[in-house]
Amino acid sequence: MSLSAVRVSARSGESQRAKWLTIGVFLLPALALFLTFVVYPVISAARYSLYKWDGLQPLTDFVGTKNYETAFASDLFIHSIQNNFLIIALSLTIQIPFSLMLATLLNRRFPGRAVFRLLFFLPYVLSEAITGIIFLLMLQPSGSDDYFTALMKNFGLGGFVQDWLGDTTFVMVTLFVVISWKYFGFHMIILLAGLQGIPREIEEAAFIDGAGRWQAFRHVTLPLLGPTLRVSVFLSMIGAVQLFDMVWVMTRGGPLDATDTMAVSLFYAGYIDHHVGYGSAMAVILFLFGLVLSLAYLRFVLRRDVEGAVTAFNA
């Protein structure tokens, strides 16, 4: 080996080291944060779920899958799961079609369009706490009829009045409406962007072929909107699976546990009652539901759909 060749390889080895050093230093802050506060806690939840643990004593009382058995034998927890799925079902059948309808209406140029769009999306930036408290004060009787009841009676709709937050069967509907109030604009914005990405020529071609407005929408626009719609559906599901904030602010899971969700149950068990092991088992079950939804999603959709679309839902 000639002297110059040795020198070259030494230099490239040096630059290799420098490269890896740069990569290491640049990745360190993100990896440290992510591993410490996201990955480690999720793994810990799985570990804690196998113990009976109050969160304070040493972690010694290994109970295997007993926490999971307790969870699935608990009517309360099963009811929580049902509530999560009720919200998913209502979101998919009502909230998203509604958002799609509004997106279609706004996908035209007409006076006032920008104002409507700005207004419909506004609730998204209001916190669940603020949204929840305002609705709570509108729906809770205080000395006289609550605002909605009074309003409906005023319009002669007194027969439709419900005990909005007190009726154990109706209260989930109330919560769903409040959640939709906050989030339909978010789905509308995503779907509107999707609609605007569809070239008009394609639909015009359908018209030339003799399709009516509805036919063109159903057979041309809707399939082309598919990827965007799937993002919307996925975000809606993943949000509903971990529903907590709005429930906690408005009902604390009540009345009579009627509005418990998985996250509310795990919060009661793990944080309020100090059954960290049991609460963690519920967290793992919640995780698995999220995972199944995610995998089902990834199975159908490429990763590029998710990029840039998944949001503060997860934070």
Next chain:
Amino acid sequence: MDTTAEDRTVETPVGPAVGRRVRIGRPRVSWPTGIDIPYILRYIILLAVAAAILLPLVYGVLGGAKTNQQLVGDPVSLIPAPWTVSNYTDVLFGPSSPDFWQQLLNSLMVAAVAVSFTVIAASLAAFTFARMVFRGREAIYTFFVMGLLFPAAVAILPLFILLRQLDLNGSLLGVALPEAAFGLPLSIIILRPFFKSIPVELEDAAKIDGCSNFGFLWRVLLPLSRPALATVSVLAFVGSWNAFMLPLIILDNANTWTLPLGVMNFQGQYTSDKALVLAYTVTAAIPAVVFYFFAERQLVGGLTGGAVKG
């Protein structure tokens, strides 16, 4: 975001005139998609939805300008008669103001720390994913991306235990750090393609001029990436500002409450003073609403950016 899209729409429509009503006077606007709903009906629907969005907001704002007697005595009418400002002045300058300003400050501090940590860490990481070639790059990137597919509620109990062990329980930093961590995946996903799109010639030129990797990132890439950085910051800010479950579990001392916790607890404390609670809640909403009107473009851009690429 849609001015260019709108400009195209005034073109004359193509398509068969047979069987289609041609409106005279107004140029027919044919948008790419949409069911043809008569003009008036469209406005009726949109105005009804707008009313449904506005009603709770108006109820809150005007309810805060009433007395409790007015709220109880006439639950239907929205307009206060006469107007009362004492609830709002109470929140801003009166007995409730120390709580309010403290919570505002706490929210701002948590958001400032969370946003800066997310943006700094995500920029550095996105730089390696976008502009360096190394083994395992895609694997690590995917590892981060996976972070956003899973519910954050799963981590909440272990986070509580972990932060207690780190002695961060009850501290604002204990809320900001996990928020920063949970904000990373989305930030990296938004920044990476942006960093990638900066031409390699610029990098070569910078390197020839003696820039290190960090120098290139700091002097060239980040200044050029301001729109993407703004989007990432806005999204991280909204996430932190509205965060509820984590602060609820970590911030046990009333002095450290952020605005969402403050609003909820204020309502619990003053259940009999509905008008004051409304004033407090509405005042607490103002920063987010103001922020929204300034940052709506970044917010919408960030949320819809990738959703429509498919």
